[in-house]
Each structure stands twice: as structure tokens, then as C-alpha cells.
Amino acid sequence: xxxxxxxxxxxxxxxxxxxxxxxxxxxxxxxxxxxxxxxxxxxxxxxxxxxxxxxxxxxxxxxxxxxxxxxxxxxxxxxxxxxxxxxxxxxxxxxxxxxxxxxxxxxxxxxxxxxxxxxxxxxxxxxxxxxxxxxxxxxxxxxxxxxxxxxxxxxxxxxxxxxxxxxxxxxxxxxxxxxxxxxxxxxxxxxxxxxxxxxxxxx
Amino acid sequence: xxxxxxxxxxxxxxxxxxxxxxxxxxxxxxxxxxxxxxxxxxxxxxxxxxxxxxxxxxxxxxxxxxxxxxxxxxxxxxxxxxxxxxxxxxxxxxxxxxxxxxxxxxxxxxxxxxxxxxxxxxxxxxxxxxxxxxxxxxxxxxxxxxxxxxxxxxxxxxxxxxxxxxxxxxxxxxxxxxxxxxxxxxxxxxxxxxxxxxxxxxx
Numbered sequence: 011x012x013x014x015x016x017x018x019x020x021x022x023x024x025x026x027x028x029x030x031x032x033x034x035x036x037x038x039x040x041x042x043x044x045x046x047x048x049x050x051x052x053x054x055x056x057x058x059x060x061x062x063x064x065x066x067x068x069x070x071x072x073x074x075x076x077x078x079x080x081x082x083x084x085x086x087x088x089x090x091x092x093x094x095x096x097x098x099x100x101x102x103x104x105x106x107x108x109x110x111x112x113x114x115x116x117x118x119x120x121x122x123x124x125x126x127x128x129x130x131x132x133x134x135x136x137x138x139x140x141x142x143x144x145x146x147x148x149x150x151x152x153x154x155x156x157x158x159x160x161x162x163x164x165x166x167x168x169x170x171x172x173x174x175x176x177x178x179x180x181x182x183x184x185x186x187x188x189x190x191x192x193x194x195x196x197x198x199x200x201x202x203x204x205x206x207x208x209x210x211x212x213x
Numbered sequence: 214x215x216x217x218x219x220x221x222x223x224x225x226x227x228x229x230x231x232x233x234x235x236x237x238x239x240x241x242x243x244x245x246x247x248x249x250x251x252x253x254x255x256x257x258x259x260x261x262x263x264x265x266x267x268x269x270x271x272x273x274x275x276x277x278x279x280x281x282x283x284x285x286x287x288x289x290x291x292x293x294x295x296x297x298x299x300x301x302x303x304x305x306x307x308x309x310x311x312x313x314x315x316x317x318x319x320x321x322x323x324x325x326x327x328x329x330x331x332x333x334x335x336x337x338x339x340x341x342x343x344x345x346x347x348x349x350x351x352x353x354x355x356x357x358x359x360x361x362x363x364x365x366x367x368x369x370x371x372x373x374x375x376x377x378x379x380x381x382x383x384x385x386x387x388x389x390x391x392x393x394x395x396x397x398x399x400x401x402x403x404x405x406x407x408x409x410x411x412x413x414x415x416x
Contacts, residue, residue, distance in 0.1 A: 170405075194390075194398070199334065199377055
């Protein structure tokens with residue numbers, strides 16, 4: 011089985027429960043961890059460097075980015091956010107599978123740079139179910155729910171560019187499917203040339 | 214999840230136990246069946262048409278082949294053997310996954326014709342283990358074992374052209390891996406465009 015860990019890109023519109031699916035995958039699957047983002051914003055109370063984010067200065071962030079060390083990045087409310095390549099390389103080279111939870115735009119940037127990354131898109135069972143979930147949260151006005159649904163529609167239309175789609179109608183089932191995808195991807199022949207050679211050599 | 218069944222090409226050298234792995238997959242996985250070959254040889258005692266083989270005349274075999282209705286074919290000891298497309302289409306259109314156990318040469322022919330088929334190559338843990346298994350059978354002279362090992366080496370060198378490789382060191386584990394590959398393949402975005410559309414429409 012592949013010696014290097016996978017880089018998994020996990021996307022899906024807000025309200026699909028992809029965070030819960032991811033939590034389940036991380037707790038049930040061996041040697042699997044969540045990618046940590048870099049940011050130039052100040053740490054909030056209780057946030058730890060290297061766990062919640064890699065906190066860094068604007069200068070350091072931009073230097074890493076210029077050196078090609080950010081898989082993707084975006085500016086949001088005057089702060090930079092991005093995915094540093096170095097820690098991912100470090101983990102995957104040790105055989106650890108790294109999951110990156112990211113929006114579609116960021117996901118495309120990463121897929122472009124890491125061709126053998128695995129894109130998984132979490133779908134809601136239906137737009138109706140998604141609307142229901144967003145309203146159940148009870149934290150947003152109907153107009154905000156409607157704008158989230160519009161954004162979701164645009165994102166879902168891009169799901170076909172991912173490698174896999176998983177419908178989250180049941181957390182258990184959806185997280186099991188994500189695990190199955192990861193197990194299968196590790197068996198891809200293209201990731202296992204060394205294994206084939208080893209079988210042939212061990213005579 | 215994909216409405217159409219998969220066509221899985223299962224290959225691996227003699228002695229890797231791919232038959233046992235396959236039996237386990239067929240008995241444990243829902244809606245999964247073995248592809249039945251066509252042949253022009255006479256049925257042996259107890260062999261049933263449509264179960265062991267589709268028995269047919271030379272004329273019928275060649276007519277189907279000329280019409281593009283054989284996914285692969287080969288002549289062996291004066292008889293034709295081949296994989297008829299029609300029954301596979303019939304099953305996969307009903308959502309049944311069909312597994313085709315076939316040698317590398319036949320596997321390549323099928324993959325060329327059915328681009329979205331899934332090629333899985335069963336590897337022995339090592340050439341040493343394969344030799345051990347072949348000798349344990351006790352049915353062949355050492356020279357025959359050696360020629361099987363040579364053939365195995367040539368086949369294994371082509372494993373990298375398959376989509377997936379699975380090492381059969383434990384039947385349970387290997388058959389579970391084949392099932393995981395099949396589950397994952399059914400979630401491929403390219404197989405699920407209709408599903409994405411359905412989510413978007415169901416508003």
C-alpha cells in the first residue's frame with residue numbers, strides 16, 4: 011500500500027455537515043490528520059499556533075507565498091489565509107493522510123498544484139434538505155439563508171470537477187464512504203510502483 | 214451513488230488466490246456478479262449454458278465478434294473464448310456490478326473498449342510466497358512451477374497499467390479492499406453527474 015500519505019481536499023457548501031463528517035473520519039481513521047491553515051490575523055483567546063492556525067506576520071506569509079510555499083491563499087477582511095505546503099509534505103512523507111477542508115475556489119487551486127491529491131465533494135441530499143438544515147440552526151435571517159442557498163447552488167454545480175461526490179444523508183454512512191475512498195486511493199497502481207517493484211525483486 | 218453498475222476487470226498471476234478473493238467478494242457484496250464467458254467448445258458434464266459459459270457455435274461467436282459484441286476474445290486449443298458485451302450491458306444498466314476475471318492480455322482489450330471499467334490487479338506478497346503457493350498445490354513438476362513464475366513476472370510487470378493493485382496476503386483483507394475500491398469507484402463524480410443535477414433540481 012502507498013507509502014506516502016494522501017492529500018485529500020474536502021469541500022461542500024455550508025450546511026452540508028462536512029465538518030461533522032470530517033470529525034468522524036479523523037476520529038475513526040488511523041494516521042489521518044487535519045491540515046492547519048496559515049493566517050496573518052491575530053490569535054484569539056485560547057487559539058494555539060500550529061493547532062488552530064499557523065499564525066504569522068504579513069511579511070512571512072507573503073515570502074512563503076512568493077517562494078511557492080502556499081498551496082492556495084486568499085485575503086479576507088484585510089487578513090491573509092492560506093495552506094502552507096511544508097507541513098503537508100512533512101506529514102504525507104511519513105505516510106500520514108492529510109485532509110484539507112476548503113472552499114471550492116481554494117480546492118481548485120490545490121488540485122492544480124498537487125495533481126495526485128484527492129478531491130471529495132460533500133453533497134446535501136437535496137437543496138430542500140440543505141435549506142431545512144440552515145434554517146434549523148436558527149441563527150440567521152431568511153435572507154441570509156437564501157444567500158447561502160444561492161452560494162451552495164454555485165458550488166454544487168462545480169462538484170463534477172471533484173474526483174468523488176458523497177451525499178451526506180447520514181453522518182455514519184458518509185464518513186464511512188470518505189474512509190473507503192481514502193483506502194481505495196491508497197491502492198491506486200500509480201501510487202504503488204515501488205510496491206510492484208518490491209514484489210518482483212523479492213525473489 | 215452511480216445508477217449504473219461497474220465493470221471490474223480482475224487480473225493477477227496464477228497462484229495469487231484471486232479466485233478465492235473473488236468468491237469472497239461475490240458472496241459478501243450486494244448486487245455483484247461474475248461475468249460469464251462465451252466459448253465454442255462443447256459443454257462438459259454438469260456445465261450449464263449461461264452459468265459456466267455461454268456455449269455457442271463458431272459461426273455465432275464470430276458473428277458477434279464481427280459486430281463488435283465481444284469485449285475480448287482469444288483462441289485456445291482450437292476453440293474460441295470471449296467476453297460478450299450484451300449480458301454485461303444488461304446487468305450494469307440494472308445497477309449490478311459485474312466482475313470479469315481475466316488475464317492481463319484480455320484485461321487490456323476490455324479496458325481499451327470500456328474506458329470507465331475498473332482494473333484491479335491482485336499481487337502476491339512476494340515472488341517467494343507465490344512460488345511457495347504454487348509448490349504447495351503439489352500438482353506440478355518444478356519445471357512447470359518455474360514456467361508459471363516466469364509468466365507471473367511478466368504479468369506483474371504490467372500491473373502498473375491497472376487502476377488499482379491489491380496484495381493478497383490475507384484473503385479477508387484483500388477481498389475487503391476490492392469491495393472498498395468498488396464502493397469508492399461508484400462515488401466518482403464522473404459517474405454521478407445525474408446525482409449532482411438531481412440535488413440541484415430538487416429545490
